[in-house]
Amino acid sequence: MTATAGEKPRPAPTAGEKPRPAPTPDADSAPYWSAAHEGRLVVQRCDSCGHHQLYGRALCISCGGDVSWVDASGRGSVASWTVIRQNYARPFRDWIPYVVALVDLDEGPRVMTNIVGCDPEEVSIGMKVVARFEPVSEEAGIALFEPAP
Numbered sequence: 001m002t003a004t005a006g007e008k009p010r011p012a013p014t015a016g017e018k019p020r021p022a023p024t025p026d027a028d029s030a031p032y033w034s035a036a037h038e039g040r041l042v043v044q045r046c047d048s049c050g051h052h053q054l055y056g057r058a059l060c061i062s063c064g065g066d067v068s069w070v071d072a073s074g075r076g077s078v079a080s081w082t083v084i085r086q087n088y089a090r091p092f093r094d095w096i097p098y099v100v101a102l103v104d105l106d107e108g109p110r111v112m113t114n115i116v117g118c119d120p121e122e123v124s125i126g127m128k129v130v131a132r133f134e135p136v137s138e139e140a141g142i143a144l145f146e147p148a149p
């Protein structure tokens with residue numbers, strides 16, 4: 001997408017004219033949204049036991065230890081999915097049919113996301129996917145997943 005002089009480039013939605021809703025980052029989630037804005041997928045890793053978790057929390061849910069944000073591979077597999085064929089709210093109505101999926105990251109955490117870059121009928125459980133990113137505000141991006149090459 002190109003921008004004319006004096007006009008900020010607008011985040012490119014997957015389809016349609018209205019951009020995706022943007023999150024409101026807070027202390028626990030800001031590192032995630034900021035990394036996604038930079039095109040990186042991050043998860044939290046426990047400094048004590050090595051457990052990976054997402055969404056961001058103050059402490060490890062496995063042992064209560066301190067956690068750090070680390071880069072993830074951006075790879076995962078589809079655990080479950082559905083095709084949305086009716087949604088009258090914008091911008092979603094411009095995208096139907098679209099896929100909402102649960103993706104198990106290779107690091108362990110399960111995330112809810114969209115599968116893009118393929119026909120909805122091509123999505124299957126166990127399908128290998130890789131993250132791609134869309135900026136949705138000045139400070140946040142979101143991770144979508146597409147079939148792994």
Ligand SMILES: [Zn+2]
Pocket residue numbers: 046047048049050051060061062063064065
């Ligand atoms: Zn831990």
